[in-house]
Amino acid sequence: MAAPKKGRRPAGGQGRPGxxxxxxxxxxxxxxxxxxxxxxxxxxxxxxxxxxxxxxxKAKAEPGKEDAVNETNMNTAVGIIDRRVNGLGVSEAxxxxxxxxxxxxxxxxxVDEKQAREQVGTTAQLYFRPVLTWAPSTPTPxxxPTPxxxxxPSAGSSASPSAEATKQGGQGTTASPSASATTQGRxxxxxxxxxxxxxxTTPGGTASPDAKSxxxxxxxxxxADPATAKLEQQFAALDCTPKAEKSGDKKAVPNPAxxxxxxxxxxxxxxxxxxxxxxxxxxxxxxxxDDAQGVFDQQRGMWIVNMEFTDEGSKKFQKITSKLSTxxxxxxxxxxxxxxxxxxxxxxxxxxxxxxxxxxxxxxxxAQDLGNILSYGALxxxxxxxxxxxVTAALGGEQLEAGLIAGGIGLALVVLYLVVYYRxxxxxxxxxxxxxxxxTYVIMSLLGPAIGFALNLPAVCGAIVAIGITADSFIxxxxxxRDEVRExxxxxxxVERAWPRARRTILVxxxxxxxxxxxxxxxxxxxVQGFAFTLGLTTLLDVxxxxxxxxxxxxxxxxxxxxxxxxxxxxxxxxxxxxxxxxRRSRRVSAPVDPKEA
Amino acid sequence: MSKLGDLGARxxxxxxxxxxxxxxxxxxxxxxxxxxTAIVGLAVRGLNMGIEFQGGALFTTPKTSVSVTDARxxxxxxxxxxxIVQEVGNDTLRIQIGGLDTEQSDxxxxxxxxxxxxxxxxIAAELVGPSWGEQIANKAWTGLGIxxxxxxxxxxxxxxxxxxxxxxxxxxxxxxxxVGIYSLVxxxxxxxxxxxxxxxxxxxxxxxxxxxxxxxxxxxxxxxQTRWTYSEIAxxxxxxxxxxxxxxxxxxxxxVAGLLxxxxxxxxxxxxxxxxxxxxxxxxxxxxSSIFIATPLVADLKEREPAMKALRKRIATxxxxxxxxxxxxxxxESVDGDDGFADEAETAVVGQRGRRGRAAEPRG
Numbered sequence: 001m002a003a004p005k006k007g008r009r010p011a012g013g014q015g016r017p018g019x020x021x022x023x024x025x026x027x028x029x030x031x032x033x034x035x036x037x038x039x040x041x042x043x044x045x046x047x048x049x050x051x052x053x054x055x056x057x058k059a060k061a062e063p064g065k066e067d068a069v070n071e072t073n074m075n076t077a078v079g080i081i082d083r084r085v086n087g088l089g090v091s092e093a094x095x096x097x098x099x100x101x102x103x104x105x106x107x108x109x110x111v112d113e114k115q116a117r118e119q120v121g122t123t124a125q126l127y128f129r130p131v132l133t134w135a136p137s138t139p140t141p142x143x144x145p146t147p148x149x150x151x152x153p154s155a156g157s158s159a160s161p162s163a164e165a166t167k168q169g170g171q172g173t174t175a176s177p178s179a180s181a182t183t184q185g186r187x188x189x190x191x192x193x194x195x196x197x198x199x200x201t202t203p204g205g206t207a208s209p210d211a212k213s214x215x216x217x218x219x220x221x222x223x224a225d226p227a228t229a230k231l232e233q234q235f236a237a238l239d240c241t242p243k244a245e246k247s248g249d250k251k252a253v254p255n256p257a258x259x260x261x262x263x264x265x266x267x268x269x270x271x272x273x274x275x276x277x278x279x280x281x282x283x284x285x286x287x288x289x290d291d292a293q294g295v296f297d298q299q300r301g302m303w304i305v306n307m308e309f310t311d312e313g314s315k316k317f318q319k320i321t322s323k324l325s326t327x328x329x330x331x332x333x334x335x336x337x338x339x340x341x342x343x344x345x346x347x348x349x350x351x352x353x354x355x356x357x358x359x360x361x362x363x364x365x366x367a368q369d370l371g372n373i374l375s376y377g378a379l380x381x382x383x384x385x386x387x388x389x390x391v392t393a394a395l396g397g398e399q400l401e402a403g404l405i406a407g408g409i410g411l412a413l414v415v416l417y418l419v420v421y422y423r424x425x426x427x428x429x430x431x432x433x434x435x436x437x438x439x440t441y442v443i444m445s446l447l448g449p450a451i452g453f454a455l456n457l458p459a460v461c462g463a464i465v466a467i468g469i470t471a472d473s474f475i476x477x478x479x480x481x482r483d484e485v486r487e488x489x490x491x492x493x494x495v496e497r498a499w500p501r502a503r504r505t506i507l508v509x510x511x512x513x514x515x516x517x518x519x520x521x522x523x524x525x526x527x528v529q530g531f532a533f534t535l536g537l538t539t540l541l542d543v544x545x546x547x548x549x550x551x552x553x554x555x556x557x558x559x560x561x562x563x564x565x566x567x568x569x570x571x572x573x574x575x576x577x578x579x580x581x582x583x584r585r586s587r588r589v590s591a592p593v594d595p596k597e598a
Numbered sequence: 599m600s601k602l603g604d605l606g607a608r609x610x611x612x613x614x615x616x617x618x619x620x621x622x623x624x625x626x627x628x629x630x631x632x633x634x635t636a637i638v639g640l641a642v643r644g645l646n647m648g649i650e651f652q653g654g655a656l657f658t659t660p661k662t663s664v665s666v667t668d669a670r671x672x673x674x675x676x677x678x679x680x681x682i683v684q685e686v687g688n689d690t691l692r693i694q695i696g697g698l699d700t701e702q703s704d705x706x707x708x709x710x711x712x713x714x715x716x717x718x719x720x721i722a723a724e725l726v727g728p729s730w731g732e733q734i735a736n737k738a739w740t741g742l743g744i745x746x747x748x749x750x751x752x753x754x755x756x757x758x759x760x761x762x763x764x765x766x767x768x769x770x771x772x773x774x775x776x777v778g779i780y781s782l783v784x785x786x787x788x789x790x791x792x793x794x795x796x797x798x799x800x801x802x803x804x805x806x807x808x809x810x811x812x813x814x815x816x817x818x819x820x821x822x823q824t825r826w827t828y829s830e831i832a833x834x835x836x837x838x839x840x841x842x843x844x845x846x847x848x849x850x851x852x853x854v855a856g857l858l859x860x861x862x863x864x865x866x867x868x869x870x871x872x873x874x875x876x877x878x879x880x881x882x883x884x885x886x887s888s889i890f891i892a893t894p895l896v897a898d899l900k901e902r903e904p905a906m907k908a909l910r911k912r913i914a915t916x917x918x919x920x921x922x923x924x925x926x927x928x929x930x931e932s933v934d935g936d937d938g939f940a941d942e943a944e945t946a947v948v949g950q951r952g953r954r955g956r957a958a959e960p961r962g
Contacts, residue, residue: 058733392719394660402870403860410852516800517800
């Protein structure tokens with residue numbers, strides 16, 4: 001801003017205050033325009049104002065795994081919980097971490113909050129199940145290459161035998177049905193979805209299906225077993241396509257596999273909703289995976305997922321892969337099932353043990369996502385429900401109204417006080433407050449879609465409290481100006497002289513206030529955090545407004561006759577302020593004025 | 599109001615002024631007394647911790663004709679725990695039941711809905727596990743600790759360590775008083791209270807920092823003159839920023855008062871009320887401490903510096919010499935009135951005169 005000038009001519013350039021004002025006005029117009037353009041003309045309301053349920057979970061550090069509560073795990077957990085909650089058919093449920101060990105789940109009203117709560121609390125289940133058959137999901141398998149029309153019937157027939165044979169325990173032998181003459185088309189199309197396609201997976205050539213006996217277990221094909229029939233029926237009826245396609249990525253996919261015990265065969269949907277599967281009993285669980293990550297294979301120039309199993313896991317995995325690798329499509333695939341949804345279904349080309357690699361058409365993200373899911377699918381974290389806050393719409397509305405009224409009253413009182421005390425000068429304060437309020441409102445509205453900011457009751461309180469902090473900046477400046485006027489200066493130099501001193505005070509005190517807000521935001525959780533956020537935001541805006549708005553406006557108005565000449569109602573009347581010419585020389589040590597001069 | 603403007607002018611000129619530094623022992627004593635009361639109150643009575651800190655459930659019903667007594671009866675029957683029922687706002691009931699876990703509270707909620715003849719989905723429920731409040735409190739303490747360390751470092755750099763120490767003491771003072779009042783009056787401590795309390799951090803220091811800023815400016819090159827001691831200038835700084843302090847406090851308290859009025863009067867209870875109550879108490883304590891505690895403390899600490907001691911000696915000598923020559927004005931009488939505001943004719947400001955055994959009154 002304008003440098004302090006001792007001379008009579010205020011602030012070097014005449015254009016400066018205008019430029020700063022123009023800058024902030026443009027910013028305000030741009031932000032407001034952006035707000036209307038984006039269509040988010042009101043701040044997003046938090047659960048306590050809009051109604052809904054808010055659940056707070058806290059990660060439990062299990063003995064021996066204290067460092068398991070880390071950012072990666074928390075983010076994975078958020079992803080998984082998000083999938084679950086939104087899988088319930090909830091739209092716009094919001095899951096986010098808060099602090100180091102908390103997850104907040106916000107579910108808007110109109111949702112069965114009990115069910116949501118149950119889903120939220122449990123640990124994610126990850127299993128490896130052999131694929132018995134699969135089909136693109138009816139009715140519209142959008143995107144994925146559709147196999148021939150014969151897919152469904154053949155899928156059913158191929159599935160039946162294995163389903164029966166594998167009832168003995170989790171590690172039970174995978175029955176490979178003798179009649180597993182399934183079409184090649186499916187495996188390919190599946191692979192295109194997420195998992196490796198046979199072509200891509202097998203640069204070195206897959207173990208040929210006929211190399212070994214296609215039917216190691218030799219399970220006969222028991223026809224028309226009731227359980228199998230039921231499974232087939234389910235499979236035929238299963239519709240994995242997202243129900244509400246218009247609602248974007250939030251989908252409501254039925255999830256039959258989640259409730260089926262791992263040792264039983266089940267039907268399941270792919271996460272994308274474009275494929276459905278009949279899956280054998282789980283052979284390997286997520287706990288058997290030691291580590292997995294998506295890495296870039298330099299040699300082949302592609303993204304792959306490396307898996308490492310625990311000792312026990314490698315044995316199991318060896319068993320399943322040795323079996324699967326001898327099978328034909330699609331029974332040579334195993335499905336990675338997370339919370340009842342098939343995340344990926346890679347085919348197996350050889351017997352694998354401790355280390356395995358999944359290759360295919362991965363992008364960096366999909367490889368890393370799969371790596372995360374494999375590593376943390378069966379979360380190393382379990383969660384405690386810390387608090388559940390259900391707010392009815394009526395109560396939320398009431399609280400919002402009360403907050404607004406309180407803010408209105410507070411603002412009115414402050415305005416009244418400023419007008420009475422500062423008279424004409426209060427015009428500047430009021431305009432600055434208005435600018436501040438507008439900026440706060442617009443930025444809050446825009447932050448909703450941008451970073452998921454939701455205005456909750458504590459945040460409203462923070463904004464109301466901030467009225468005081470903002471107004472105080474003007475008070476500091478005005479008092480400085482008045483002091484200068486009392487020293488005998490005319491207004492224009494007084495405005496410029498007062499500024500550097502006021503500026504420092506404002507910066508120092510705002511910094512302290514901002515520091516408090518920042519520390520609170522960083523270390524606290526929940527409601528406290530919402531409050532700290534608004535306080536910090538408004539403190540920042542205060543600095544912006546004072547520098548770019550209040551000061552330039554003051555400079556401009558000081559040129560007017562009303563203020564410049566110190567009209568009685570301007571709040572700067574030298575007589576009223578008890579100014580005493582002549583100008584004192586020394587200001588080094590501000591000391592009481594000699595009474596003799598008075 | 600224009601009286602206040604007038605006062606501002608006179609304070610600026612130094613025509614009036616209250617000797618905050620000279621009487622600091624009174625204020626220290628008062629503060630120590632209040633602090634001890636607060637601590638004793640805290641030790642004896644403890645704090646009335648709300649549901650959020652004990653674990654339990656808080657139900658807010660829609661409009662109902664059921665009386666508070668009946669509702670309490672229902673709630674206690676349904677839960678098997680003691681219940682606190684308040685009527686808030688327009689026939690809305692606020693039912694607090696401690697010790698419930700999230701499972702039980704579902705049942706209680708259904709039962710309450712039946713008893714009170716309202717739809718279950720219309721009952722707002724806040725269920726809190728017992729460790730949640732602990733977590734919030736722990737984080738708040740952590741935040742408090744980190745903030746204090748950072749702010750002391752910052753103030754030590756931006757100003758000097760003495761001011762940092764004084765600001766910290768003033769801050770602890772404000773928090774203790776606020777907590778003490780909560781304990782003595784028995785207000786319920788909720789998350790809102792904690793938020794309010796944490797806000798006091800920023801506010802209390804904000805106020806203090808403004809006075810310090812003026813003090814720092816006023817004492818620039820203090821050793822190069824022999825007219826004023828550090829304490830005198832400190833006192834002048836307080837007086838000079840007094841109008842601002844009053845204005846700031848009023849302006850800060852007005853919105854909070856609005857919150858308190860609406861939170862307490864219209865909603866009856868809840869977050870707005872809790873935040874504003876603790877803010878109100880804390881702000882008042884903060885305004886007091888930045889004037890009466892923080893700055894006098896700085897002066898006290900500063901006067902121990904060898905350079906300041908030397909300065910004081912020089913000034914004393916000079917004043918003594920001046921007094922001997924009969925040039926000094928009627929200093930002694932002028933400081934008698936503690937209340938400088940009342941006495942306009944006597945342009946008295948400040949001075950360590952009596953206590954430090956100096957003879958002269960600061961006069962130009």
